[in-house]
Amino acid sequence: MDMRRIVAVLAEEAEQQIQDHVWEVEPGDSALARDTEAGLREVVGPPDVQEALPQIKRLERLRETLAVLAISLARTHGRLAWFLSGALNALEPVLHWRALPADRGGTFGTVLPSAEEYTEAEDAVRRLQDVLAQISRR
Template structure:
């Protein structure tokens, strides 16, 4: 499964959990999601901008997104942490990418990604940006509890 698809599945699950009120988004989650969304947008911009950058810059920006997600993960628990963990896992291939050609020595298992792989990862990050923005805007609605049926 590619990065875009993994992130799409994560996004759908998050949206469903929020809609079903399984995930009660707390004010701290909203604030952290807003900060993460801003960090992701600072790192990876619109497709027309990213695609004009040299590969080394594109890789740098993708690595920055991993840092934003990792720092955010370190600052939360519960469903937001689980979501961020899934996002990091989806983008894990970026950790093995390199932008520079190798000489005759080893590359520590790194690979040169294709232009399509850069685009796929950047698209996944943009989807994450959108989800984080949605999470930051969730207002908590308290469900009414079951009415008491006890009689005196």
């Protein structure tokens, strides 16, 4: 399953839990979702902006999204934490990517991602931005 699909499943579950009143979004969750969404938007912009960047910058920004999610996860518990944990898990392949060629020696298991993989990860982050924006309005 690709990152976009995993995030879509997470989004559907979050939306369903909120709609069914299984997840009652508390004001603190709403504020943290708003801050997280803003942090993600700061590092991953619209497709045309991202695609114009060199691959090393795109990877840098995708790694920053992991940091934003991890810091937010550290600040919450319950359903929002579970959602953020799932988001981090979905984007985990980014941790195995590198943007530089390996002239000599090993690469510690890293791989050079394709342009499509960058796009897939950035699309997944944009979907997370949208879901967090919805959560923040609750």
